[in-house]
Amino acid sequence: MFIVVGVTGGIAAYKTAHLVRLLVLEGHDVHVIPTEDALRFVGLTTWEAISRHPVTTSVHEDVSEVRHVALGRKADLVIVAPATANTLASMTAGLANDLLGTTLLATNAPVVVAPAMHTEMWRHPATVANIETLRSRGVVVVGPADGPLTGGDSGPGRMSEPEQIAASALAVVTSGGDLAGLTVTISTGGTREPIDPVRYLGNRSSGRQGAEVALAAAARGAHVRLVAAHVDEGVLAAASIHPRIEISRAGTAAELGTAVRNASADADVVVMVAAVADYRVAEVADHKLSKEDGQLQTLQLVENDDILAGLVQARRDGQTIVGFGAETATDAAELLDRARRKRRRKGVDLLAVNEVGWGKGFEASENRILVVDARDEVTAEASGTKRDVADALWDSVLAVRGTAKA
Numbered sequence: 449m450f451i452v453v454g455v456t457g458g459i460a461a462y463k464t465a466h467l468v469r470l471l472v473l474e475g476h477d478v479h480v481i482p483t484e485d486a487l488r489f490v491g492l493t494t495w496e497a498i499s500r501h502p503v504t505t506s507v508h509e510d511v512s513e514v515r516h517v518a519l520g521r522k523a524d525l526v527i528v529a530p531a532t533a534n535t536l537a538s539m540t541a542g543l544a545n546d547l548l549g550t551t552l553l554a555t556n557a558p559v560v561v562a563p564a565m566h567t568e569m570w571r572h573p574a575t576v577a578n579i580e581t582l583r584s585r586g587v588v589v590v591g592p593a594d595g596p597l598t599g600g601d602s603g604p605g606r607m608s609e610p611e612q613i614a615a616s617a618l619a620v621v622t623s624g625g626d627l628a629g630l631t632v633t634i635s636t637g638g639t640r641e642p643i644d645p646v647r648y649l650g651n652r653s654s655g656r657q658g659a660e661v662a663l664a665a666a667a668r669g670a671h672v673r674l675v676a677a678h679v680d681e682g683v684l685a686a687a688s689i690h691p692r693i694e695i696s697r698a699g700t701a702a703e704l705g706t707a708v709r710n711a712s713a714d715a716d717v718v719v720m721v722a723a724v725a726d727y728r729v730a731e732v733a734d735h736k737l738s739k740e741d742g743q744l745q746t747l748q749l750v751e752n753d754d755i756l757a758g759l760v761q762a763r764r765d766g767q768t769i770v771g772f773g774a775e776t777a778t779d780a781a782e783l784l785d786r787a788r789r790k791r792r793r794k795g796v797d798l799l800a801v802n803e804v805g806w807g808k809g810f811e812a813s814e815n816r817i818l819v820v821d822a823r824d825e826v827t828a829e830a831s832g833t834k835r836d837v838a839d840a841l842w843d844s845v846l847a848v849r850g851t852a853k854a
């Protein structure tokens with residue numbers, strides 16, 4: 449395999465020498481592209497010797513070979529290790545001011561980054577946002593690990609070990625991700641039940657968590673059908689340009705039910721993240737109801753169909769159905785109890801609950817979930833960005849699918 453390894457300016461560059469060596473020993477044709485700063489940490493001679501190829505940082509060398517696009521075009525895989533905060537920002541912005549930048553823009557190959565930096569830099573909102581954007585474009589992020597850092601401190605930010613980076617990166621190319629081959633249907637957002645041409649009954653769901661569940665699945669190789677009810681502005685931006693995500697829209701609970709049922713018939717996994725109205729207005733007025741006429745004081749409501757229960761009834765062989773519940777609870781034990789009861793009531797394979805409340809869950813970018821399975825056991829307890837939570841949910845889905853097959 450033709451592998452490009454980008455090296456950027458962090459102490460962990462010395463570990464990348466071992467990564468390059470591992471890849472070369474496995475028989476891969478490895479081309480190293482360091483940044484100028486990377487060469488302050490490990491020199492050109494080392495990279496040339498271990499990769500057995502000439503190495504340069506510049507777009508102005510070997511101009512006749514059009515080197516600034518040639519390596520990217522030839523690559524089957526690009527790994528950036530360590531990926532500094534600076535390079536992650538450059539990649540997000542699409543900067544092309546050196547050979548690594550141009551190569552990253554010129555390639556269609558999968559890109560894997562192994563970030564390394566101090567914990568504060570890793571947790572900075574700028575870095576968090578850059579990572580999210582890169583992930584939404586299909587970049588695979590390996591690590592960082594939690595452990596001792598260069599300054600004597602410790603925390604998340606340490607570059608993953610070369611063996612792990614090599615294994616994860618090669619898995620991306622060979623298997624296309626651990627959800628490759630699966631079709632998954634995901635609903636997101638909040639439904640809106642019309643009262644009259646102007647008003648509706650709705651909820652505070654922003655659609656962010658469901659969008660992240662979709663992006664995580666697509667990044668892990670799944671083909672994704674995302675059924676979106678009302679979502680906040682910008683929430684679907686990344687999903688709408690992802691080649692493996694199809695988006696369809698729904699307004700009311702009934703429309704969402706139809707769209708999800710259609711998209712689920714041949715799906716391997718269905719995840720209902722959308723916040724669906726339990727009730728709708730019995731008779732939707734065709735004119736704006738007036739306060740003066742006292743038409744708004746009492747609304748007659750009728751119950752909506754339970755979409756999840758319908759999906760469970762129509763479940764095809766081998767299909768995994770995941771429910772998502774937003775609950776308010778006074779403590780962890782109550783939340784777990786609610787999750788277990790809801791899972792049994794709905795008959796789903798997995799039920800994820802997140803605790804919501806004023807200022808909790810809905811519009812936030814961070815979330816915390818608890819996932820229970822059909823044996824009433826907790827299969828995941830995750831907190832962090834909505835993307836972290838989404839990945840934990842997919843790990844649980846893979847775990848129950850593995851158990852079901854065994």
Ligand SMILES: Cc1cc2nc3c(=O)[nH]c(=O)nc-3n(C[C@H](O)[C@H](O)[C@H](O)COP(=O)(O)O)c2cc1C
Binds near residue numbers: 569
């Ligand atoms: C000793 C030393 C260690 C550094 N380690 C890191 C690091 O681990 N991660 C990081 O993001 N930046 C680190 N930096 C800062 C980067 O070298 C700096 O941001 C540089 O501009 C990165 O350039 P590049 O991304 O083009 O390689 C370090 C700097 C020094 C002097």
